[in-house]
Amino acid sequence: MASSTSFFRRNRRRIAPWLFLAPGITMFLLYVIYPVFQSINISFYEWDGLGPKTWVGLQNYADLFDDPSFYTSLKNNLIWLVLYLLAIPAGLAVALFLNQTVPGIRLYKSLFFFPFVISQVVVGLIFSWFYAPGFGLLPKIIKVLTGSEIAVLADERYATLAVIAAGLWPQTAYCMILYLTGLNNINPEQVEAARMDNAKGWSMLWHIILPQLRPATFIALIVTVIGALRSFDLISIMTVGGPYGSTRVLSYFMYEQALSEYGTAMGYGAAIAVVLLAIMLVFITLFIVRMLSQERNG
Amino acid sequence: MSLLKIIAGLGFVLTASSALAGQIVLNSDQSDPAPKKAMEELIADFQKANPDITVKWNNFDHEGYKSAIRNFLTADPPDVAAWYAGNRMAPFVKAGLFADVSDVWDKNGLNDTLKSTASSMTIDGKKWGVPYTYYQWGIYYNKDVYKKAGVSEPKTWAEFVANCAKFKASGIDCVTTGTKALWPAAGMFDYIDLRTNGYEFHMDLTAGKVKWTSPKVKAAFAEWAKIVPYTTANAAAIDWQDAAALLAQGKAANYIMGNFAVDAFRKGGMTNDNLGFMVFPEITAGLARAEEAPTDTFHIPAGAKNKEDAKKFLAFLASPDVQTKMNATLGQLPVNTKAKVGDDPFIQAGFKELSSAYALAQFFDRDAPADMAKAGMEAFQEFMVKPERIDEILERLQKVADKVYK
Structure with missing residues (x-):
């Protein structure tokens, strides 16, 4: 008894952090790391979720790379990734615009932040109505301008873009709030000094403000890239992957194949998940490497 | 002491979930008003006809049921479950999750009275459920x-x-x-x-x-x-x-x-x-x-705990009077040939259409x-x-x- 107590006492400083971390680490291992390896394992089997599993090796991956739906999903993921980044400059613009002291500015700020607070499902519904042929606002506007209605969500050319536009609404608000906090921490002395050196407008923004906002930009970039890759709810609400699967992204494709009403291909779905994980890992690694190098330098 | 209490509590929970004799657990997805009412009437009538059996009904949301059934059939099978005829039930039959109910068909003469849907309830020469309604x-x-x-x-x-x-x-x-x-x-x-x-x-x-x-x-x-x-x-x-x-x-x-x-x-x-x-x-x-003519059906999961009473339920469901009453509420067609068809002109038209048809398809997503x-x-x-x-x-x-x- 005595020796064990003293062992704990001697190493208390080393043990204590691990004890505090233990619940989190356990959960993370059990619910994140273990399922990752489980998915990788399932992706080598043909399995309908009910019957016996059959080992098929890399067959699921071979099928996947031969499946046009996979390339549609991959292409849409890329479009999401690129266009979703627009949320960063848009968020910055709104933040700069709102970063002033006029009466009632708190109200405006909260109004701009509002879309981030409401559920993605609600955002999706609002935009579905906005786009709905027959009574939506957008088809009416298009009709006034061109004389004919377009149901954007049913047109393979515009559907993905229309869903991304809906996604940008809350994402811009998110980036805005990141930049607003960043702007609060701007060093006023530097701004003052720059003003003395006759810096104004764009040069002030580019050389003085933006460098100080770099941490905010970095976080905004991370959340936006991850947000683009895990886009799912808006697609599920607004288009259900359609028209004829043209708005699918990898995460939705996986859900359809493995878990939806008509999907029973667990192995195939797992293979899609593994590919998605590999793509995400590229970005996550990039971010972590950068973060570590910054910490070392800073 | 406290440990004992927990064990006693666990034991209670376990016995409570493993169905009591004379109870059947029924899972289905009648979430719309008319089907829900038809189910409530069906259960009430069944309990009246079989006073020693009580039905515990879990009513699922229509869309959610389709994924839920995959889980509960393996994890916690009820005694009766709603599903569909044709190829749609094939995965569950092949995985051994539905029980063979050919004896219910033979004993109650269902091969005659439910003849129109017999082929869509048959896989490998055995019957795997009992149909109660269809529509045109x-x-x-x-x-x-x-x-x-x-x-x-x-x-x-x-x-x-x-x-x-x-x-x-x-x-x-x-x-x-x-x-x-x-x-x-x-x-x-x-x-x-x-x-x-x-x-x-x-x-x-x-x-x-x-x-x-x-x-x-x-x-x-x-x-x-x-x-x-x-x-x-x-x-x-x-x-x-x-x-x-x-x-x-x-x-x-x-x-x-x-x-x-x-x-x-x-x-x-x-x-x-x-x-x-x-x-x-x-x-x-x-x-x-x-x-x-998509057909809705009830099945007995292979893991059902009270198959005896579940079979009584299926036999009850197949009888002409029950199907007449249920389909009057549903606004659909009874499968049993001896049941009466409702007065609604569209149901009458459907009955005429289907009873003179050469064959019935289930629907693309049930046939394929x-x-x-x-x-x-x-x-x-x-x-x-x-x-x-x-x-x-x-x-x-x-x-x-x-x-x-x-």
């Missing part, structure tokens, strides 16, 4: 719109197509549908294929015995292509209820739909006077007329395996928007079929 599909039309456009009810497919041009001239969609949820397009394909190539070919196609790239399939799509230009342009963007509203508002003339849509038409202000129903017209002359059904319905939706891509679409479908039916 066909063409629902707006009589006022027909009058307005000066068009009479078509007798043949050629007349139907010719009418479409007249509707177009009056600014009316000849055919309406809403394919956002995909399945309404499958109803159109089923009928056009059944009428172009016949029941046997359609069943072979959904069973993977003939190729999607075969000329006969192309012929069916060619017939379909004749009405595509006259179909509601934004069909892919709207739900089936939205299309029902278009018909009720007089913006569309015809709707290839199931009888459950009558409710939606009536809510949209239509009455028996201006809502019409016709059997899908003949395309290839002389083909035996097959119809679409799930992954094929999904790919097929997406293809139908695409075809309705881009009919010129037909060759590409059929080749893709054949590729899916090669994988699904291997």
